[in-house]
Amino acid sequence: MMEFKDIVTRFKPKFWHTETSPFNSQILFNYRRFWLLSIFLRFTISVAPMLIFLIMNLSLARTALQNENYLRTVRLTSNARRTIAYFLEERLDALKFIIQETEFQRLKDPVGLFSILQNLKMGFGGFVDVGLINDSGLQINYAGPFDLAGRNYRDQKWFRECYETGTYISDVFLGYRRLPHLIAAVKGSIQDGSYYLLRATLDITKFTQIVSSLELSEKSDAFLCNREGLLQTPSKYYGGIFERIDLPIPEYSPHSEVAEAIDRAGNPVSIGYAYIEKSPYILMLVKRNQEIMKGWYSLRKEMIWLFWGCTVVTLIVVLSISTFMVNKIYHADQTRLSAMDRLEGTSRLASIGRLAAGVAHEINNPLAVINENAGLIKDLFILKKEYKEDPQLLELIDTILESVERSGEITRELLGFARHFEPKIQPLQLHKVIKEVVSFYKKEALYRNIRINIDVPEDIPVIHSDHGSLQQIFLSLVNNAFQAMKGGCQLDVIAAKQDEKYVTVSIRDNGCGIPEDEQKKIFEPFYSTKSTKGGTGLGLSITYGLVQKLNGDISVHSKIGEGTTFTVRLPINLEGVTPK
Amino acid sequence: MKILLVDDEEKFVSRLAQRLILRGLEADWATTWDEALSKTEKGKYDIAVLDVKMPFMSGIDLKKKLEKISPDMKFIFVTGHGSEEDYNVGSKEAAFYIMKPFKIETLVEKIKQALEV
Numbered sequence: 001m002m003e004f005k006d007i008v009t010r011f012k013p014k015f016w017h018t019e020t021s022p023f024n025s026q027i028l029f030n031y032r033r034f035w036l037l038s039i040f041l042r043f044t045i046s047v048a049p050m051l052i053f054l055i056m057n058l059s060l061a062r063t064a065l066q067n068e069n070y071l072r073t074v075r076l077t078s079n080a081r082r083t084i085a086y087f088l089e090e091r092l093d094a095l096k097f098i099i100q101e102t103e104f105q106r107l108k109d110p111v112g113l114f115s116i117l118q119n120l121k122m123g124f125g126g127f128v129d130v131g132l133i134n135d136s137g138l139q140i141n142y143a144g145p146f147d148l149a150g151r152n153y154r155d156q157k158w159f160r161e162c163y164e165t166g167t168y169i170s171d172v173f174l175g176y177r178r179l180p181h182l183i184a185a186v187k188g189s190i191q192d193g194s195y196y197l198l199r200a201t202l203d204i205t206k207f208t209q210i211v212s213s214l215e216l217s218e219k220s221d222a223f224l225c226n227r228e229g230l231l232q233t234p235s236k237y238y239g240g241i242f243e244r245i246d247l248p249i250p251e252y253s254p255h256s257e258v259a260e261a262i263d264r265a266g267n268p269v270s271i272g273y274a275y276i277e278k279s280p281y282i283l284m285l286v287k288r289n290q291e292i293m294k295g296w297y298s299l300r301k302e303m304i305w306l307f308w309g310c311t312v313v314t315l316i317v318v319l320s321i322s323t324f325m326v327n328k329i330y331h332a333d334q335t336r337l338s339a340m341d342r343l344e345g346t347s348r349l350a351s352i353g354r355l356a357a358g359v360a361h362e363i364n365n366p367l368a369v370i371n372e373n374a375g376l377i378k379d380l381f382i383l384k385k386e387y388k389e390d391p392q393l394l395e396l397i398d399t400i401l402e403s404v405e406r407s408g409e410i411t412r413e414l415l416g417f418a419r420h421f422e423p424k425i426q427p428l429q430l431h432k433v434i435k436e437v438v439s440f441y442k443k444e445a446l447y448r449n450i451r452i453n454i455d456v457p458e459d460i461p462v463i464h465s466d467h468g469s470l471q472q473i474f475l476s477l478v479n480n481a482f483q484a485m486k487g488g489c490q491l492d493v494i495a496a497k498q499d500e501k502y503v504t505v506s507i508r509d510n511g512c513g514i515p516e517d518e519q520k521k522i523f524e525p526f527y528s529t530k531s532t533k534g535g536t537g538l539g540l541s542i543t544y545g546l547v548q549k550l551n552g553d554i555s556v557h558s559k560i561g562e563g564t565t566f567t568v569r570l571p572i573n574l575e576g577v578t579p580k
Numbered sequence: 581m582k583i584l585l586v587d588d589e590e591k592f593v594s595r596l597a598q599r600l601i602l603r604g605l606e607a608d609w610a611t612t613w614d615e616a617l618s619k620t621e622k623g624k625y626d627i628a629v630l631d632v633k634m635p636f637m638s639g640i641d642l643k644k645k646l647e648k649i650s651p652d653m654k655f656i657f658v659t660g661h662g663s664e665e666d667y668n669v670g671s672k673e674a675a676f677y678i679m680k681p682f683k684i685e686t687l688v689e690k691i692k693q694a695l696e697v
Contacts, residue, residue, distance in 0.1 A: 364660030365589060368680035372595040375684055379602045408681045 013323045015330040031326055038322040046314045054307050062296050069292045070258050073272035073285060076214060078256040080222070081274035081283050083210050088279055091184050092167050094124055095198050099188035104196070107132050113143040120200070128181060128201040133159070135195045144201070162187055162197055169279040172204055172232040172241070180204045180232075180241060208233045211283075220287045225249070226280045238263070238286065247271065247286065360411035367407050374400040425464050425574050430495050430503065431456040433467065437474040438493065441482060449487040456495040463503060464573045469546045476543040477507040477566050484511030484564060502552075502569050510563035519556055550574060581695055582624065585609040586616045586642065587631040587658070599684055605691070613637040613645075620649050626695055629687070630674075632659035640669055654694045658682070 015031035098107075098116055106112035113130055120127040129144020137154025153159040162168035162185045170183035185199040207224070211233050214222045224232040229249045231241050238245045246264040250257065256274040263269050263286075270292060272285035290297075378397045381387035387394075431454070438452055445452050474493075481491050492508040514522065523544040547554045551571050558564035583605055587593040593609045600607035608625070610616040613636060616628075628646055630639035637645075643655050655674040671677045675694035678687065 361661045364680045365592075368658075368660060368682075369589055369592045369595075371681035372592050372599065372684075376595045376599050376602075379599050383602065404681055405683075408679075412679060 013327055013330075015326060031330055034329075035322055035326045038326065039318055042318040042322060043315060046318065047311055050307060050310055050314075054303055058296075058300055058303060061299055062293070065293065065296050069270065069287070073258050073270060073287065074256050077258075077272035077274050077283060077285050080210065080214055080285070081256060081276055084207070084224070084281070084283060085276050085279075087206065087210065088169055088184070088276070091124065091126070091200070091202060092169070092186060092278075094120060095184060095186040095200060096167075099186060099198055104188075104190050107196075107198070108141050110141055110143065113141050117143040126203045126206045128203055131199045133197040133199055135163070139199075140196075158183065158185065159197070163195065167278065171226050171230070171280050174242070182207075204233065214285070216285070217287070217291055219291045220285065222283070222285045224276075224281045224283055227282060232281055245284075247284070249282070250284075363407070364411050367404055367411070370400065371404045371408075374404065425466060427462045427464055428467055428470065429462055430460055430505065433470050434474060434493050434495070434505070437471055437478055440475065441478055444482065445491075448482075448485075450482070450485055451490045453490060453492045455492065457497070460495050460497055460503060461572050463570060465550055465570060466574070469550055470570075473543050473546050473550075473568060474505070474507070476539045477568070480539065480566070481507055481509035481511065481564070484513075485509050486511065498569065500572075502571055504567055504569050506565050506567045508563065508565040513560040513562055514556065514558040514564055515560060516558075519558055522556065523554075581606060581626045581691075583607040583691065584616065584619060584625040584628040586613070586628060586634070586639070587611065588634045589631075596684075596687075600688070603684070603688060605688070613642050616642060617645060617649070620646050620653075624650060625653060627654040627656065627691055629656045629658060629691075632657050633661050640673055643673060656687075656690055656694060658687075 013031075013035065015035070098120075102112070102116065107116075113132065117127060117130045120130065129142065129146065129148070131139050131144070131148060132141040133139050133153055137152045137156075137159055139149055139151045139153065142149040158168050158170055166187045168183070168185040172180045172182050174180060181201050182204055183199060183201055185197050187195055187197055189195050211222050211224060216222055219237075221236045221238060223235040223238070223245075225245055226232055227249070229244050229247075231239055231243055231245055234241050235245065238247060247269070248261055250259045250271060250273045252275055253273075254275070256272065259271045259273065261269055261271055268289040270287050270289060272287070274283045275281075276283060374397055378394065378401065381390075381394055381397065434454055434456060438454060441452070444450075478491070478493070485491065489510050492506070494506045494508065496504050496506075498504050522540050524541060544554055547568055547570075551574055552569050554566060554568050556564065556566050583600060585593050585597050585600075585607060586609070587596075588611055590611045593611060597607040597609040608619060608623075610619055613634065619625075620628075628643070630642055632639040634642070639657055639659075643657075646653055646655075656676045656678065657674045658678045658680055660680040676690045678690060
């Protein structure tokens with residue numbers, strides 16, 4: 001669990017933890033929301049068309065498959081119907097031919113009828129027996145395996161129907177041999193005006209063969225049933241012969257049709273059906289929809305997999321793009337904020353400088369008054385004998401004058417921080433300037449056992465700058481370093497060429513260091529950590545002002561206990577740099 | 581040598597004059613520009629020590645007027661205000677530019693330098 005968290009943390013963008021609070025109005029965006037919105041919109045725009053395509057495609061494929069199947073079922077049903085109708089027609093036509101061609105006398109003759117049955121069996125096949133029935137329903141002659149002569153059919157339905165319509169085909173029934181049979185009968189007339197019927201029993205094996213020879217898939221079924229729904233040929237799934245089928249009986253139509261239904265097991269099925277003319281039969285081709293749509297289901301499965309694959313890839317791409325973009329914005333924002341921060345700091349220092357200068361101006365005048373008055377008192381004391389000998393009075397006056405001088409120094413430094421003297425630009429050799437400055441501290445260094453190391457490379461270019469300002473800058477920084485160091489420490493003054501335009505001078509001590517929160521304020525006037533030791537708190541702010549005037553900048557890096565490095569960056573040619 | 585001190589702060593300028601006199605210099609003082617002008621008209625001064633910022637007329641303008649009356653006069657500016665502009669004009673127009681508060685010895689030395697004594 002922890003490992004997963006670590007991975008998540010690693011992939012979390014940098015802006016994730018940026019809080020937007022009312023106190024931090026600088027931050028323009030809620031990056032997290034922006035990021036989520038970006039992901040949502042991009043993802044939706046990418047995935048929505050894919051989804052629409054998927055649905056449309058599947059629906060089109062489904063319709064096409066359904067149409068194709070409809071046509072195929074209709075064609076198959078129609079062909080099978082024609083075959084069956086032709087089979088029946090052929091048998092009836094054979095009987096009709098016998099009636100037309102054969103004398104009634106011969107039909108009445110048992111030998112004659114037997115010979116006809118033999119011929120029919122040979123010529124057509126499927127004939128089991130033949131009987132001759134007169135118009136009163138009596139079977140007057142019979143050729144076949146059973147003893148049916150003399151039977152009366154007058155009251156039977158088929159007899160009446162055949163008598164009226166001229167031909168008849170019966171439902172399938174179990175004959176005396178316990179085999180499914182059907183009866184075909186035709187009506188003939190004798191010269192005296194009376195009628196007779198020629199009846200034949202047909203074996204349905206041929207019939208069943210026609211139906212079962214239809215090329216159907218495993219889960220499909222084909223059978224004949226009568227108009228009451230009783231099965232006439234055996235069915236694979238919908239009941240045995242003579243049983244009622246599980247399916248609804250489709251409405252009559254002169255053509256082959258396809259109907260949709262649900263079987264008893266609850267499977268949706270398509271039924272291709274045709275009413276066979278001049279017979280009680282309905283041909284039915286039953287296909288399970290699941291079987292029909294098998295191709296479509298596998299297509300759907302494939303396409304859904306493809307869709308998921310694309311979705312995952314899209315999500316990864318969208319995630320990467322959004323993170324990259326929001327990170328860029330975040331960085332740009334951060335850069336802008338820090339630039340604004342720096343600008344704010346600079347302008348704050350400038351305004352503090354102006355304020356300080358204003359105060360200094362106003363204080364100088366009263367200081368001058370005190371100075372002259374105290375000075376006059378001192379002059380008078382020195383002149384008059386009675387006071388000249390009083391050391392206490394003179395000491396008091398000297399204290400006042402000293403204090404005035406000290407105050408004057410402060411105001412002068414303050415004004416120096418604000419005043420913009422025109423620098424006098426001249427070519428300067430850095431190592432000379434640095435050595436000059438360091439030489440002031442040689443004695444102190446010796447006395448306090450501080451090592452001074454100057455590292456100015458040979459190839460450092462001659463810089464064009466103001467000598468006085470540079471001296472003052474380095475003096476102030478070296479002075480600061482000395483105050484931070486104890487005996488045995490080391491001071492490094494390192495110069496380096498930064499690029500074609502700038503050189504840097506670093507003054508590094510390994511003294512006490514500056515706490516981080518103080519580092520931000522050390523360039524502000526009157527900010528001093530050594531005020532108890534008599535510092536004015538102006539040294540670094542004046543240095544800052546001077547460096548600015550020389551179009552350079554100054555930075556500080558410090559760590560408590562390890563020391564402090566001040567780095568001054570100066571233009572090699574002051575005149576070639578745009579003033580700030 | 582005769583010195584004229586002009587500053588709107590009487591307690592400053594009068595004491596300064598007194599101290600210069602104690603040091604053996606001939607010093608006179610004024611607190612307004614018209615007083616300074618009338619004094620210059622009456623008697624000749626070798627050098628004038630002027631405050632840069634005074635009410636009604638700045639030290640620099642006053643210097644121009646005094647120069648008309650007495651062309652040979654030398655000038656030293658003193659000021660409590662150390663703006664860049666003041667410094668540039670002051671150091672151009674006068675022999676010296678001194679910031680308040682200053683030591684009397686500094687002033688005496690500058691006066692002597694200006695008069696090349």
